[in-house]
Amino acid sequence: MTDLRKTSGCVICIDLKSFYASVECADRGLDPFTTNLVVADPDRSANTICLAITPAMKAAGVRNRCRVRDIPPGIEYLTAVPRMKRYMQVSGEIVGSYLELVSPQDLQVYSIDECFIDAAPYLHLYRTDARTFAKRLMRRAFEVSDVTATAGIGPNMFQAKVALDICAKHTSDGIGQLDDESFKREIWFHRPITDIWGIGPGIARRLAKHGAYDLAGVCAVNPKVLRREFGKNAEYLIDHAWGLEACTVEQARSYRPRGHSLTNGQVLMRDYSCREVETLLREMMLGSALELVEKGLCAQVASVYVGYSASNFPHQSWEGCGPFGAATAGAGGSAKLPKPTNAVDALTDAVLEIYRARVTPGLAIRRVNIALADLMPVEKVQPTLFDDAANERKQTALSRAMVDVRKRFGANALLKATSLKEEANAMERNNQVGGHRA
Known part of the structure; x- marks a missing residue:
């Protein structure tokens, strides 16, 4: 019996056009191609970023x-409050429609509105070509959601993504298609290079130092020079510059990282003082520690990072300023814990110790991130002669009870008293998904 996976490579990358805004239009019976609509939270300031706008x-x-403030005053538009659970529901329905045509092992979800499909086995199965099959998948998405999709087709994941990002927008059917020859013809000399998947402004600046402003320029640079500049990451740049991608959809789907970590971060809606941020850290650590308990894990390393507000540096131009005035300048660090733990108090104390040692007092803060790394199963933690076993059992029982209460009645059913402080925001964040209204 012939193994269909040995057919020539064909990957389809499908993107849901202006997804959040399109869902809001679909739910209102509106056409996103003729309706001015933005997805943004009106309760936030004019600095709020629009999560999506219609075509x-x-x-x-x-x-x-x-940002909302950047919309020209002469344009009339509707504002839709973000509904992340709704978007996740629609995304799941669309992926489910794809799975009626392809096997789960041949589909890799890349984001809430984008996925890769290894189409090669199905071109023979359905006796079709790549473009027709892509249209069939796009039609499925529209049938279940009224959301329009675009697609990129290529011999590997990288070329499919580039075909989607760069070529699809210039075609009448919303499908971009590349092969090894057309990649060199249409993509090699495309500028700006930051349009290429995986190349951001920082990498572009480093490439410019070596005279590379497009992928053709990357191919012209001596590989030894690129390896000195980028280390192991140079191999990805070199491969991608030639249109190569070693990773298949199935490999991407089955990938499991060697190291595991749990992260928690937020961009603040106003400038916070160093003291106020301690309240946020206590709230964030409670949520992260209880997540470890729920998953039966312990952390061996804790870290914290804060981003200072651009208001601290009024005479400096911050090219990398993020939303709400959060600048690239920041401080932070990490520390190995005395022993693996998921105890709320122990993890909170560790993070606060790092924070107080690294943060600059007096500087306003607009971004906070914590991470718990080198995670391991609780049952693999070795006890020591210095452990207070009775107290640890008590703390574990308390944490498990807190997890059970929050799972049954919601995260806001049980909070620490610090969450009642004016600067606290855990109660609001517990009603959000991905930092936005659920």
Whole structure:
């Protein structure tokens, strides 16, 4: 019996066009191509980033992911409050429609609105070509959600993604298609290079030092020079510059990292003092520690990072400023814990100790991130002669009871008293998904 996976490579990358905004239009019976609509939280300031805008807004010259204040005053538009659970539901329905045509092992979800499909086995199975099969998948998405999809087709994941990002927007059917020859012809000299998947402004600046402003330029640079500049990551740059990608969809789907960590972060809606951030750290550590308990894990390393507000540096231009004035300048560090633990108090004390040692007092803060790393199963933690076994059993029982209460009645059913402070925001964040309204 012939193994269909040995057919020539064909990957389809499907993106749901202006997904959040399209879902809001679909639920209102509106056409996103003729309706001006932005997805943003009106209760936040004018600095709030629009999570999505409709194609009609883009056609009017509004930049995607702009801030509300950047929308020209002459444009009338509707504002939709973000509904992350709704978007997740629609995304799941669309992926489910794809799975009626392809096997789960041949589909890799890349984000809530984008996925890769190894189409090679199905071109023979359905007796079709790649473009027709892509249209069939796009039609499935529209049938279950009224959301329009675009697609990129290529011999591997990288070329499929580039075909989607760069070529699809210039075609009448919303499908971009590349092969090894057309990749060199259409993509090698494309600028700016930051349009290429995986190349951000930082990498682009480092490439510019060596005279590389497009992928053709990357191919022209001596590989030894790139390896000195980027280390192991140079191999990805070199492969991608030639249109190569060693990873298959199935490999991407089955990948499991060697190290495991748990992260928690937030961008603050205003400038916070160093003292106020301690309240946030206590709240964040409670949630992270209880997540470890729920998963039966312990952490061996704790770390914390804060980003200072651009308001601390009024005379400096911050090219990398993020939303709400959060600048690239920051401070932080990590420390190995005395022993693996998921105890709330022990983890909180460790993070606060790092924070107090590294943060600069007096500087306003707009971003906070914590991480618990080198996770391991609780049952593999070795006891020591210095452990207070009775107290640890008591703390574990208390943590498990807290997890059970929060799972049954919601995260806000049980909080520490610090969450009643004015600067606290755990109660609000517990009603959000991904930092936005659920």
